[in-house]
Amino acid sequence: MSVFTHIDFDHHEQVVYGHDQASGLKAIIAIHDSSLGPALGGCRMWNYANDDEALRDVLRLSRGMTYKSALARLPLGGGKAVIIGDPHTGKSEALFQAMGDFVDSLGGRYITAADSGTGVAEMQIMAERTRHVAGAGQREAFDGGSRDGDPSPSTAYGVFVGIQAAVAHRLGRSDLQGIRVAIQGVGQVGFGLAKLLKAAGAQLWVTDIQPANVQRAVEQLGATAVGQNDIYGLDVDVFAPCALGAIVNPQTLEALRAPIIAGAANNQLADASLAETLRRRECLYAPDYAINAGGIIDVCYERTGGSVAQLKAHIEGIGPTLTEIFQRAADEGVTTSEIADRMARERLQRGL
Numbered sequence: 001m002s003v004f005t006h007i008d009f010d011h012h013e014q015v016v017y018g019h020d021q022a023s024g025l026k027a028i029i030a031i032h033d034s035s036l037g038p039a040l041g042g043c044r045m046w047n048y049a050n051d052d053e054a055l056r057d058v059l060r061l062s063r064g065m066t067y068k069s070a071l072a073r074l075p076l077g078g079g080k081a082v083i084i085g086d087p088h089t090g091k092s093e094a095l096f097q098a099m100g101d102f103v104d105s106l107g108g109r110y111i112t113a114a115d116s117g118t119g120v121a122e123m124q125i126m127a128e129r130t131r132h133v134a135g136a137g138q139r140e141a142f143d144g145g146s147r148d149g150d151p152s153p154s155t156a157y158g159v160f161v162g163i164q165a166a167v168a169h170r171l172g173r174s175d176l177q178g179i180r181v182a183i184q185g186v187g188q189v190g191f192g193l194a195k196l197l198k199a200a201g202a203q204l205w206v207t208d209i210q211p212a213n214v215q216r217a218v219e220q221l222g223a224t225a226v227g228q229n230d231i232y233g234l235d236v237d238v239f240a241p242c243a244l245g246a247i248v249n250p251q252t253l254e255a256l257r258a259p260i261i262a263g264a265a266n267n268q269l270a271d272a273s274l275a276e277t278l279r280r281r282e283c284l285y286a287p288d289y290a291i292n293a294g295g296i297i298d299v300c301y302e303r304t305g306g307s308v309a310q311l312k313a314h315i316e317g318i319g320p321t322l323t324e325i326f327q328r329a330a331d332e333g334v335t336t337s338e339i340a341d342r343m344a345r346e347r348l349q350r351g352l
């Protein structure tokens with residue numbers, strides 16, 4: 001397995017393999033680009049079928065983090081870590097201590113955070129061994145209270161701001177009163193988003209594979225519950241994917257009717273060419289890594305110690321960034337994904 005000739009190798013600065021025999025740790029850290037600052041990105045734990053699958057994931061995800069942070073105007077580079085192992089059965093304190101040592105060995109060039117398969121508890125274990133970890137401590141909440149390091153409230157707020165920008169651009173509306181939104185997945189981000197939308201006067205339809213999450217949205221927010229496969233065909237203004245990736249695919253596109261797709265899920269398009277299909281259908285797609293940047297902004301402010309007011313203002317910058325993406329895409333007759341990537345590269349080259 002070669003790194004330099006790998007199809008997903010994109011001039012990554014550093015790719016490091018870590019192994020600890022005592023705990024069984026097998027991990028890879030990739031630093032894609034650190035020209036804007038230290039590389040920050042989550043630590044994913046996944047039962048990869050083989051090392052090559054893990055390498056592919058870490059190369060792609062670290063590159064994505066470079067683009068996400070640059071577009072969000074953060075003084076951060078792009079990096080990612082993957083642990084090869086089952087997140088349900090393979091976790092131990094020793095494993096995450098060893099991972100903390102591995103992160104520490106890079107001397108701060110890579111800062112880790114929670115991702116699929118890891119959470120605040122694992123970040124706290126790693127923080128015993130390295131200070132280059134984000135999302136491990138208590139934070140001030142938007143409402144003045146206290147919360148743990150989970151960035152999902154910030155992600156939800158960024159998606160809310162992004163939906164406002166998309167509605168203004170596509171529907172010419174400056175408020176969300178009566179706007180119909182279908183939310184797929186009312187977990188940490190989706191439910192937070194639902195609360196903000198409800199407070200802004202939107203009407204909500206929700207689905208989830210966890211009945212308790214659906215029930216919470218129905219009981220607390222008056223949302224209408226729909227079946228998992230019925231969420232796509234609804235006559236709504238906005239489809240907000242907040243569950244899984246690859247959710248815009250040829251099958252779902254047959255049913256999808258919403259003129260706007262704007263949600264938190266990562267890698268929403270099953271394949272990049274679908275951005276052009278959406279453009280031709282006049283469906284406004286808010287590029288996922290632009291609209292879901294609230295979480296990385298949150299993590300960055302935790303590191304730099306900015307105030308909640310500064311954090312909120314930075315997240316609100318997602319709105320103007322998306323408006324610029326939408327406008328440039330319309331002016332040039334190209335996809336919003338293409339413009340987002342171009343703007344990220346511009347910010348990388350010119351600096352923030």
Ligand code: NAD
Nearest residue numbers: 151152155185187188189208209242243264265266292295
């Ligand atoms: P979560 O696990 O708390 O919520 C996801 C919800 O989706 C869960 O309630 C789950 O039951 C539901 N779900 C799973 N499969 C489903 C399906 N097929 N149909 C309907 N519902 C389904 O996760 P989260 O933290 O809310 O993240 C949601 C999405 O946003 C993920 O794709 C994540 O990668 C992305 N994201 C999250 C953050 C963050 O700060 N948490 C930041 C950026 C991106």
